[in-house]
Amino acid sequence: MKTLKYSRQRESIKSCLMGRRDHPTADDVYLTIRQEYPNISLGTVYRNLNLLVELGEAQKLSFGYGPDRFDADLTPHYHFICRQCGRVADLPLMPFSDLDCKAQQCCDGAIDSHLIYFYGLCKACGSSPAEYGRLPKDGSL
Amino acid sequence: MKTLKYSRQRESIKSCLMGRRDHPTADDVYLTIRQEYPNISLGTVYRNLNLLVELGEAQKLSFGYGPDRFDADLTPHYHFICRQCGRVADLPLMPFSDLDCKAQQCCDGAIDSHLIYFYGLCKACGSSPAEYGRLPKDGSL
DNA sequence: GTATAAAATAGTAACTGTTATTATTTTTAT
DNA sequence: ATAAAAATAATAACAGTTACTATTTTATAC
Helix, strand or coil: CCCCCCCHHHHHHHHHHHCCCCCCEHHHHHHHHHHHCCCCCHHHHHHHHHHHHHCCCCEEECCCCCCCEEECCCCCCEEEEECCCCCEEEECCCCCCHHHHHHHCCCCCEEEEEEEEEEEECHHHHCCCCCCCCCCCCCCC | CCCCCCCHHHHHHHHHHHCCCCCCEHHHHHHHHHHHCCCCCHHHHHHHHHHHHHCCCCEEECCCCCCCEEECCCCCCEEEEECCCCCEEEECCCCCCHHHHHHHCCCCCEEEEEEEEEEEECHHHHCCCCCCCCCCCCCCC
């Protein structure tokens, strides 16, 4: 079997991810780590981020646009995405476990989980006039 | 302003999309239309599908893996995705409008909508042994 | 400590899904 | 029929991500 070996890059990536609440992209992490390890490659960041997800030490957030984001917060929670600036915020809500039951009643497969993204305007964007959007206006969200 | 002009390709794409319930990808549509218009280009399919979404005549479903899917069913409903075969099924559920209110209580932005995907095994996959998966096993869903 | 095997790395190429560009064709209004 | 606007096919470019390969690092056995 494949045993896991230590790597200082992975440690750095992990602590970087755990040290922030802003749901960074792989590239965000890459730029940060590069300050400490100038030669680190983007592929290493992707590989280790995905490894952390596999190990259950982080989760990956995939929206329908732009790069995936990573979240080291393992407590159950949903996410809020600002339509204008794309910011992702944690919503410290208890999971709505009853949703699966309700959905199950009109589904002939076996539902085991669900994912919810809430959309809207964040505080900053709501109080400032819209300039340009990072999010598509085509209703695809 | 930009006025819309008729195109037989667009009509074909639209009726193709409306004629099926399986949430095809742009490439699925492309392959179908090509039987009628062998020279149609994939770009035309993408352009028109996105146009239909902009016009509110279809919706785009973006999961965190693989290509986007398109759905001409405009009635409000959620979706179920099979973890094993990737099949997407409609769930004819009334929207859970109370979720936005609940989420709003722990969010300092202004929530206006949400998106839910339910995950599990479809009927076919649930009754057959897993072979290989189309979906990532990394918990990213 | 050295030797060895396994795993991780940096650097790069390749890949997937999608959008942009451009010359040509089609549609629509005059 | 003519002309302007829009749509097209074909292709190139693009973003995000993964795969490949030679080299380096880590862990283990002596």
